[in-house]
Amino acid sequence: MACRVSELVLSCREPETLARFWCEVLDFVVLDREDDGSLEIGPRDGFGGPQPTIILSRRDEPEPGKSRLHIDVNATDRDQDAELERLLKLGARRADIGQTGDEGWHVLADPEGNEFCLLKRRLGPL
Structure with missing residues (x-):
């Protein structure tokens, strides 16, 4: 179990x-x-x-310092570029954590600054 x-x-x-x-x-x-x-x-x-x-x-006052856990999301009904555009319109913003630009994902932050990643692979809906 x-x-x-x-x-x-x-x-x-x-x-x-x-x-x-x-x-x-x-x-x-x-x-x-x-x-x-x-x-x-x-x-x-x-x-x-x-x-x-x-x-x-x-x-x-949320816990000080950088969170050691973040959420990864995958688009279910569109490609990564279209999903990135949608997330930015919803209020996400790009986050720089030292990426090279060659990654297959985008690092973003939610409206309170919590980092999350938009991965490239598309998943089917549940």
């Missing part, structure tokens, strides 16, 4: 802002709202499916 990733937790100042961004990026919906402003977003079929949910945990 093995474990499975069920949730990712991201500390942030503006859960609603990040929820809008990540719901658009991943075609997720808000599944739950907590009294402290934290949110859980995930696939329309909810918690426990093939994809983990994301908890956007409200913190006035």
Whole structure:
């Protein structure tokens, strides 16, 4: 028996802002709202499916320093260039972590500066 990733937790100042961004990026919906402003977003079929949910945990001051974990995403219905354009329009911005420009992925940051990568390979939708 093995474990499975069920949730990712991201500390942030503006859960609603990040929820809008990540719901658009991943075609997720808000599944739950907590009294402290934290949110859980995930696939329309909810918690426990093939994809983990994301908890956007409200913190006035998220953990200092660079996160040691980042999210990689793949386009499902368009090529990488078209998906990059879509993500930038949603509020992502390019992030420079010392790439050479020859990589097969793009390093981006969400509206709060959390880095994530857009990979080249296209995946089929779930």
